[in-house]
Amino acid sequence: MAELNRGGNPQQNRGETITLGKALNHGLRRSLEQDSKVVIMGEDVGKLGGVFRITDGLLKDFGDDRVIDTPLAEAGIIGTAVGLAIRGYRPVCEIQFDGFVFPAYNQIVAQVAKMFYRSKGNVRLPIVIRIPFGGGIGAVEHHSESPEAYFAHTPGLKVVTCSNPADAYAMIQQAITSDDPIVFFEPKRRYWEKGEVDLDADLSGAFPLHSARVTREGTDATLLAYGPMVRTALDAASAAAEDGRNLEVIDLRSLSPVDYDTIYASVRKTGRAIVVHEAPGNIGLGAELAARVTEHCFYNLEAPVLRVTGYDIPYPAARVEEDYLPDLDRVLDAVDRSFGW
Amino acid sequence: MANGEREVGADAPAGGFVQLLTPDGDRIDSVTTADGTTYSVDFTDEEYRGLYRDLVTVRRLDAEATALQRQGELGIWASLLGQEAAQVGSGRALRPQDMAFPTYREHGVLYTRSIDPIMPFGLFRGVDQGGWDANEHRFNGYTIVIGSQTLHATGYAMGVTMDGKTGTPDGEAVIAYFGDGATSQGEVNEAFVWAGVFNAPMVFFCQNNQYAISEPLERQTRIPLYRRAAGFGFPGVRIDGNDVLASFAVTRAALDSARNGQGPTLIEAYTYRMGAHTSSDDPTRYRIASEVESWKAKDPISRLKAFLTKQQVADEAFFTEVDESAKTLALDLRERVLAMPDPAPDTMFDHVYPNGSHEVDAQRARFADYHASFEGSEH
Numbered sequence: 001m002a003e004l005n006r007g008g009n010p011q012q013n014r015g016e017t018i019t020l021g022k023a024l025n026h027g028l029r030r031s032l033e034q035d036s037k038v039v040i041m042g043e044d045v046g047k048l049g050g051v052f053r054i055t056d057g058l059l060k061d062f063g064d065d066r067v068i069d070t071p072l073a074e075a076g077i078i079g080t081a082v083g084l085a086i087r088g089y090r091p092v093c094e095i096q097f098d099g100f101v102f103p104a105y106n107q108i109v110a111q112v113a114k115m116f117y118r119s120k121g122n123v124r125l126p127i128v129i130r131i132p133f134g135g136g137i138g139a140v141e142h143h144s145e146s147p148e149a150y151f152a153h154t155p156g157l158k159v160v161t162c163s164n165p166a167d168a169y170a171m172i173q174q175a176i177t178s179d180d181p182i183v184f185f186e187p188k189r190r191y192w193e194k195g196e197v198d199l200d201a202d203l204s205g206a207f208p209l210h211s212a213r214v215t216r217e218g219t220d221a222t223l224l225a226y227g228p229m230v231r232t233a234l235d236a237a238s239a240a241a242e243d244g245r246n247l248e249v250i251d252l253r254s255l256s257p258v259d260y261d262t263i264y265a266s267v268r269k270t271g272r273a274i275v276v277h278e279a280p281g282n283i284g285l286g287a288e289l290a291a292r293v294t295e296h297c298f299y300n301l302e303a304p305v306l307r308v309t310g311y312d313i314p315y316p317a318a319r320v321e322e323d324y325l326p327d328l329d330r331v332l333d334a335v336d337r338s339f340g341w
Numbered sequence: 342m343a344n345g346e347r348e349v350g351a352d353a354p355a356g357g358f359v360q361l362l363t364p365d366g367d368r369i370d371s372v373t374t375a376d377g378t379t380y381s382v383d384f385t386d387e388e389y390r391g392l393y394r395d396l397v398t399v400r401r402l403d404a405e406a407t408a409l410q411r412q413g414e415l416g417i418w419a420s421l422l423g424q425e426a427a428q429v430g431s432g433r434a435l436r437p438q439d440m441a442f443p444t445y446r447e448h449g450v451l452y453t454r455s456i457d458p459i460m461p462f463g464l465f466r467g468v469d470q471g472g473w474d475a476n477e478h479r480f481n482g483y484t485i486v487i488g489s490q491t492l493h494a495t496g497y498a499m500g501v502t503m504d505g506k507t508g509t510p511d512g513e514a515v516i517a518y519f520g521d522g523a524t525s526q527g528e529v530n531e532a533f534v535w536a537g538v539f540n541a542p543m544v545f546f547c548q549n550n551q552y553a554i555s556e557p558l559e560r561q562t563r564i565p566l567y568r569r570a571a572g573f574g575f576p577g578v579r580i581d582g583n584d585v586l587a588s589f590a591v592t593r594a595a596l597d598s599a600r601n602g603q604g605p606t607l608i609e610a611y612t613y614r615m616g617a618h619t620s621s622d623d624p625t626r627y628r629i630a631s632e633v634e635s636w637k638a639k640d641p642i643s644r645l646k647a648f649l650t651k652q653q654v655a656d657e658a659f660f661t662e663v664d665e666s667a668k669t670l671a672l673d674l675r676e677r678v679l680a681m682p683d684p685a686p687d688t689m690f691d692h693v694y695p696n697g698s699h700e701v702d703a704q705r706a707r708f709a710d711y712h713a714s715f716e717g718s719e720h
Contacts, residue, residue, distance in 0.1 A: 039503075065503050071538060076492060076531035083442075083496025086475055089503070106528070110486050111493070119482055120472035121692040155693055155701075179695035257700040 015198045021191035023165035024054050026199055027172035028092065032062050035090060038176055041068040041077055042094030042130075051096055052132060052191055074104035078129065082111050085125040092176055098133040099142025105150070112181045113156030126179045128172075132188035133161075134228045134278050135325055138318040145315050146279035148227075151183045152256040159256040160209060161185035163230035165195035167207075167253065174209040185255075187228035212259035214266065218248035221272035221338055224263060224289055226252040229276045229326060236331035245335065255285060263289070264296050271302040272338045276326050281309035303341035306334045352639060356565050358579040358611050361586035364639045366647025372587075374578060380590040386654045392585050393649060394663050395429045396642045399449040401667035402458050405675055406448075406465070410620040414678060416467045419446045423583070423615030426641030427548050429453055430588025431610070434596060435516065437479070440501075442494035442517045445483040446548075450518065454480050458670070462678050469684065472692075488526035491517045491545065495532045498541035498599075507542045512600035516544045516592070522553025524569065525561045533573040533607070542599035544592060545570075545607045548582060550614035555627040570607035582612030583641040613639070686712075 018026070031038045040055055046069035049056030059067040070077050074095060081091035095101045101108070108129065115125050135144030152159045158180045162168040168186070175182040207213060215230060216237050225233035230251045237247040248266050252258060267273045273293050275286035290305035308326040316324050352364055359372045359380055371381035384392070403421050410418040421428060428449030435441060441450055445464075452458055456478050464471030464483060475481040481497075484490035494517035506513040523529050524547060536543045549566055551558050562569075570577025578595070580587040588610060595606035613636040617624050624633075649655040690705040 071531070071534050073527075073531045073534065075528050076535050079489065079492025079528055079531070080496030080499060080535055083493040083498070084500045085496075086481065086493065087497045087500030087504070089500055103527075106486065107489065107492065111489055114470075115482070116695055117692050118470040118472050119475070119692075120469060121695075122472055122474040122477075123482065124695050126695075158694065158698075257698050 015196050017194050017196050018165055019192050019194050020162070020165045020168045020187070021052060021054055023169040023195075023197050024172050024186065025056055025058075026197070027169045028055060029058060029061070031092070031173050031176040032058065032066055035177075037088060038090045038092060039066050039068060039084065040092045040094070041070050041081060043070060043072055043077070043096050045069060045094050050094060052188065054130075054186075054191075055094065074100055074102075075107050078104040078107035078112060078127075081127050082107065082115065082125060085127050086123060090126045090128075090176060092128045092130065095129060095131045097143045098131055098145040098147055101129075101131055101147060108151070108157070108183070109154050113154045116181075117156055124179050125181050126176075127181045128175045128184050129182070130172075130184045130186060132191075133185045134187055134189055135315060135321050136189035136228065138321070140318070141315070144318075144321065146277065146310065148183075148185055148255055149279055149284050152285060157181055157183055157256060158210070158254070159183045159185070160254045161187065161227040162253070163187060163190065163225075163227055163251050165193070165197045167251075169197045169199070170201065170203065170206040171209060171253070173203055174206060177203065178209065185227055189228050190231060193231070210254040210257055210259060212253055212262040213251045214248060214262065215251045216247070216249040218246040218270065220246045220270055221248070221274060221335055222263070222266040222270045223247055223249045223274050223276060223331065224252060225249065225276040226255060226285075227278075229278060232326060232328060233276050233331060236328045236335070239328060239332060240335055245339070247335065258289070258292075260292055260296070263293065267293050267297045268300045271300055273297075273301075273305045274308060274331065274334045274338060275305065276308045276331055278310050278325055280312045281307050282312045284309055303338045306338055308334045353581070354565070354579075354611060356568075356579065358581045359587045359591055360581035360584050361590060362584045362644055362648055364583070364644050366644045366651055368586075368648060376576065378578075378594065380587070380594060382586050382590045384586075389645075389649060389654050390659065392429060392433065392589075393642070393645050393655065394666075395433070395449075395453060396425045396585060396645060397663050398667045398670060399425050399429060399452050400642065401664075401671045402452070402674055403448060405671035406462070407616070407620065409675060409678055410465070415462070415465045415620075418465055418620045419618070420616040420620070421446050421449050423613050423636065423641075424548055424550060425449055426585035427546075427582040427588050427610035427612050430585040431516065431546050431592040431608075434589050434592035435479075436514075436596070436600075438511070438513045439596060439600075440475075440479050440481070440494075440497055440513065440515045442481045442490040442497070442515070443483055444487075444490065444518050444520065444523075445485050446520075447483075447518050451480060454478060456480060458674055459677050462674075463681065466678060466681055468681050488519055488523035488529040488532075491519055491523070491529045491532035492535070495535045495539075495541050495543060498536065498543045499539050501542050502539070507600060508602035510597070510601065512542065512602070514542045514544065514596040514599040516546050516596065518546050518548065520553065521547065521549040521551065521558050521561055521566060522556065523547070524566055533570070533605075536605040537573045537575055540602070540604040542602070543605040544595045544599060545605060546592065546610065547608065548610045548612055550582075550612050552614055552618070552624075552628070554618040554622060555624075565609065567607055567609035575605045575607065577607040577609065579609045579611055582610030583639045583644070585641060585645060
């Protein structure tokens with residue numbers, strides 16, 4: 001793509017309004033351009049451009065050595081990525097849907113996560129595992145899950161997720177340049193949401209990959225969200241403002257490690273924290289966040305840390321998923337409960 | 342020397358195997374398999390003696406490790422007893438640029454890569470996780486989860502192709518070791534699929550030692566393992582795994598085929614685990630003594646010794662000297678294992694992430710503070 005040739009005027013800011021999915025596509029393209037060791041691999045990532053078209057056009061421009069349509073076996077994708085990484089490559093693996101990652105779970109948890117530790121720092125596996133996650137798209141079973149806690153629980157993996165096009169563009173490139181193995185969750189229902197992205201932005205000036213961002217400043221309560229729920233939290237904050245409540249919204253961005261300092265600073269200011277995620281609440285990210293906030297901000301809290309999450313059931317059928325997923329009203333209900341404590 | 346071409350040794354399983362040295366120490370000049378491939382070796386007397394020295398040395402080091410475990414100096418040991426020929430033959434078939442992906446039992450292959458035999462003892466003694474630099478030694482870390490390393494090897498081999506290092510006689514090839522039990526793993530079958538469709542420069546080397554801990558081969562397969570390769574579209578060859586010459590000849594041919602761009606080969610080395618699965622296992626619970634006795638008659642070392650003696654390639658003085666130098670190496674290994682220090686406790690926080698983690702750093706600091714809090718106390 002000609003517009004990605006940065007031979008022109010470097011001072012020109014090429015801010016463009018593009019979708020989150022397209023931002024990821026641009027980020028992958030730029031990574032392929034900048035490092036010949038970057039390879040993309042997965043099911044249907046080549047000619048088709050991925051079922052969500054995130055790798056659209058990359059096969060044509062970079063060839064089938066760089067953009068590899070793999071056999072249909074997830075353990076094989078991650079297992080061969082391990083070998084490619086030992087060889088010196090930087091594989092970017094696509095798992096087609098959240099619910100399909102489990103055949104690869106052994107390779108991710110027993111091999112990808114532990115190889116650096118096992119080898120006493122001798123063997124690095126700079127692998128990125130992209131997983132579209134979350135619900136809200138009316139899909140059949142296995143296409144709407146939020147399995148992030150399994151990976152955040154595993155030492156040796158880092159886990160991140162983006163919530164908007166600008167972050168998607170920067171974070172995918174940061175993840176690929178990192179030597180850490182990274183599970184990169186993509187909020188699939190936000191793939192089509194648009195935002196302004198500076199495609200010329202230099203990564204060195206980008207917001208740090210493992211830092212949380214205060215997305216909306218407020219004073220009365222802190223909403224902690226990530227991935228697809230950041231939009232929901234922001235909408236809830238806007239609605240609460242009409243009731244005179246000034247909510248702060250933090251986009252965690254990194255789920256392992258979590259940037260607790262940003263969270264603690266916010267909660268010490270507001271005195272209230274509400275965690276929002278789609279995954280089931282039991283032993284989810286929210287449980288750990290609540291424990292940490294309670295331990296570190298105990299004397300600042302006006303109410304217990306509350307959670308708004310998916311229920312502790314398998315992801316339900318599409319016709320009832322709107323009742324399963326946290327939404328604006330459930331977040332506002334939790335805000336009310338926090339203030340009523 | 343016996344002459345002629347044959348694939349079926351008198352002691353071969355149904356379907357035969359490639360054997361170049363009989364249990365009685367008779368040489369078979371060459372073997373031509375059904376697909377028309379002829380296997381032979383052309384060793385000098387010195388090379389024959391070198392193979393004998395390798396076999397005796399790896400067995401002696403293995404015996405020392407077993408003793409160390411019994412004396413409480415190793416947490417566990419996975420003995421290679423009985424599988425020396427499969428490992429030494431295939432290991433010596435590797436060229437310097439080749440890469441090996443072992444399980445946790447390939448101490449003999451490790452030895453043939455000119456690696457200090459103490460390298461894996463940190464793992465078995467429990468002072469580390471066995472880590473070393475895979476690329477420096479051309480020998481990946483020991484892999485404990487059964488079969489996982491076959492995919493790593495296949496990915497590595499894909500990288501060899503992407504680097505343009507195949508298609509020539511001096512290209513690179515990759516070998517993956519695994520056992521009969523591993524052939525039931527989905528990941529191993531995925532590795533076969535991948536290696537086939539990407540024409541990866543690979544050799545899948547299966548040491549069929551007849552048991553996956555207690556479960557016999559019949560619980561893993563209803564056809565001979567080497568025949569599975571046909572379903573994946575590449576050659577499969579069964580060898581007498583107790584014959585170091587067959588192991589060398591067939592592995593060398595398969596590696597050279599791979600490095601020349603001809604794709605993968607599956608080798609089934611038909612052998613026997615003479616000892617326990619590991620030092621924690623009790624094989625008398627699942628196999629009978631007469632079976633073990635029958636395999637003793639096929640011992641890989643005694644057959645090579647018989648051959649060297651008959652051919653007057655070596656004499657008693659040589660055999661005695663090999664035993665003595667193997668013993669010296671073993672005692673040196675023992676001393677160095679006993680001298681391995683326990684790691685400082687806070688080193689458990691090392692090497693979790695290449696770029697580190699403030700969470701791990703914070704826990705390490707709390708760990709240090711906690712222990713410092715006891716200093717000067719009675720506890």
